[in-house]
Each structure stands twice: as structure tokens, then as C-alpha cells.
Amino acid sequence: MATNNYIPKRPDIIDCNIEKTLDVIGGKWAFLVLRELFGGTHRFGELQRRIPAVSPRALTSTLRHMEEKGVLERKVFPTVPVTVEYTLTPKGEDLHQIIMEMKLWAAKWT
Known part of the structure; x- marks a missing residue:
């Protein structure tokens, strides 16, 4: 009789790419910051x-x-007062498709 040698990994140590993504975009305000920066560079006050x-x-x-x-x-920028601008990196721009899919899902199901 064959025995099952499969031992499931503990959930707390499973390497999950979705969890890694949520660590980046899952903050309360991150979605709104991304929404604004998808339109281009903004300064702190603008955001x-x-x-x-x-x-x-x-x-x-x-x-x-x-x-x-x-x-x-x-x-x-070395101005008085200091000017600070925020721009998405290519890594940040890649999140646009994910956010759009989530928006479409919400429109359909909520």
C-alpha cells in the first residue's frame, strides 16, 4: 500500500507573490496615490x-x-522652500494594469 509522503507547507512560510504585491499596494492610501501618479508627476502639495x-x-x-x-x-530640487516631486518608476507603471483590472472587477461585482 502506497503512503502519502506529501507534507503541506505551513501557511505562515509559503512564499506568496500576491502577498508581496499587496505589501506594495495594499496600504490604505497607496491606491489613491497610484491613481494620481498614473497621470504623471506630482508634488507633495498637489497629492x-x-x-x-x-x-x-x-x-x-x-x-x-x-x-x-x-x-x-x-x-x-534645491529651491526655497524645497520642491519635491514624485514620479512612478517602470515598476510602478506596471501596476496600472493590475489596478485597472481591480477597478473593472469592482464595477461588475459591487
Whole structure:
């Protein structure tokens, strides 16, 4: 009689690419920041005006997280006061299709 030698991996150690993606875009404000940056480069103040519900602290945290993940690029200009612009990287631009599919799914099912 054959025995089943299959031992399932523990769920807490399974390498999941979806989980990795959600780590990048799953933050409360990340979708809205992405939505704005898909349209082009924006400064911090512009993003804050376009996403009025986000606090400056939360927006800063979201932008830092997305920069650390390589989704956006922060460019500082030596002006007074300092001008900072945010632009999606190619990695960030690649998220556009995923976000559009999620939008279509929501339109169909919610």
C-alpha cells in the first residue's frame, strides 16, 4: 500500500507573490496615490490636494513606503522652500494594469 509522503507547507512560510504585491499596494492610501501618479508627476502639495482625506503624516508614510519598494521616485530640487516631486518608476507603471483590472472587477461585482 502506497503512503502519502506529501507534507503541506505551513501557511505562515509559503512564499506568496500576491502577498508581496499587496505589501506594495495594499496600504490604505497607496491606491489613491497610484491613481494620481498614473497621470504623471506630482508634488507633495498637489497629492495632498487631490487626496483631501489623507493627513500629511499618512501621505508621507505612504510615499516613503512606496519609494522603499521601488514603485515611485522622489526627486528633490534645491529651491526655497524645497520642491519635491514624485514620479512612478517602470515598476510602478506596471501596476496600472493590475489596478485597472481591480477597478473593472469592482464595477461588475459591487
